Amino acid sequence: MLDEIKITKAIIESYLKDFNKYLESDALICGAGPAGLSAGYYLAKAGVKVVILEKNLRPGGGLTGGGMMFNKIVVDEEGKEILTEFGVSCEKYEENYYVACALETLGALVYHTIKKGAKIFNLITVEDLLIHNEKVSGVVINWTSVILANLHIDPMTMRSKFVVDATGHGCELVKILEKKMGKVLFTTTGGIIGEKLMNAEMGEKFVIENTKEVYHNLFVCGMAVNAVFGGPRMGPIFSSMLLSGKKVAEIIKEKLK
Numbered sequence: 001m002l003d004e005i006k007i008t009k010a011i012i013e014s015y016l017k018d019f020n021k022y023l024e025s026d027a028l029i030c031g032a033g034p035a036g037l038s039a040g041y042y043l044a045k046a047g048v049k050v051v052i053l054e055k056n057l058r059p060g061g062g063l064t065g066g067g068m069m070f071n072k073i074v075v076d077e078e079g080k081e082i083l084t085e086f087g088v089s090c091e092k093y094e095e096n097y098y099v100a101c102a103l104e105t106l107g108a109l110v111y112h113t114i115k116k117g118a119k120i121f122n123l124i125t126v127e128d129l130l131i132h133n134e135k136v137s138g139v140v141i142n143w144t145s146v147i148l149a150n151l152h153i154d155p156m157t158m159r160s161k162f163v164v165d166a167t168g169h170g171c172e173l174v175k176i177l178e179k180k181m182g183k184v185l186f187t188t189t190g191g192i193i194g195e196k197l198m199n200a201e202m203g204e205k206f207v208i209e210n211t212k213e214v215y216h217n218l219f220v221c222g223m224a225v226n227a228v229f230g231g232p233r234m235g236p237i238f239s240s241m242l243l244s245g246k247k248v249a250e251i252i253k254e255k256l257k
């Protein structure tokens with residue numbers, strides 16, 4: 001006989017056990033798009049206690065829609081290497097152009113990131129940053145449903161040694177920081193520079209080169225990099241999203257040593 005209350009208790013107790021465990025972490029990633037998932041995977045692979053927060057019901061960000069709803073993504077040779085590590089099939093289109101199914105990629109990224117030990121909490125929005133001694137030390141969170149319903153309910157907090165803004169074009173965390181602290185960012189202007197017109201080659205390079213710390217203990221990866229540091233957009237080629245996640249994981253791994 002299945003007992004409904006036992007089912008409810010099992011969910012609540014298991015969730016709260018996980019949530020309690022990850023209230024403090026070594027690295028906290030905001031955004032479960034391709035860049036955030038890749039960062040989470042490589043951090044977890046290195047044994048880092050890492051948590052990913054995603055405001056939507058499902059992870060994946062802009063990955064699932066491919067290019068203009070054609071659910072395929074394109075990667076170059078380097079991106080293909082990462083997808084192969086995740087077990088994703090890549091079809092060669094031409095030299096240095098490989099096509100993968102966006103849904104297969106999403107499934108593989110989520111599965112392997114969790115299996116490596118990263119914890120993903122969906123339906124949670126990061127709405128502010130924790131700051132101690134002028135260093136980012138965590139995030140302020142609330143249920144996405146609370147925010148959508150515009151309810152007057154206080155948020156709670158999660159502490160982390162390093163925080164990553166992987167929120168894509170919106171660069172949500174950096175935006176909050178700039179709004180509340182002014183021109184303190186590690187950019188040429190001290191502020192958010194803003195994304196430039198499309199150029200796939202330049203955009204891809206720019207993301208990887210500029211994946212770095214944007215304020216003390218706050219890092220950017222993925223499309224947020226181009227928005228913050230002023231790089232070109234690149235359309236539905238996804239190598240740099242995966243490589244940027246890998247790079248930010250390597251930087252944080254070094255810092256934790």
Ligand SMILES: Cc1cc2nc3c(=O)[nH]c(=O)nc-3n(C[C@H](O)[C@H](O)[C@H](O)COP(=O)(O)OP(=O)(O)OC[C@H]3O[C@@H](n4cnc5c(N)ncnc54)[C@H](O)[C@@H]3O)c2cc1C
Pocket residue numbers: 030031032033034035036053054055056059060061062063065124125126127166167168169170172221222223224233234235236237238241
């Ligand atoms: C609407 C839209 C527009 C796009 N426009 C372009 C474009 O102009 N140029 C281009 O090159 N590519 C564009 N893309 C493609 C796509 O964004 C990128 O190529 C790629 O998906 C970016 O990867 P990412 O991991 O950096 O961010 P994303 O895939 O965008 O993932 C970011 C994730 O962060 C989550 N998130 C955001 N804010 C919060 C928060 N406060 N708390 C918790 N979670 C949060 C989001 O829900 C999302 O899942 C667009 C995609 C979409 C969906």
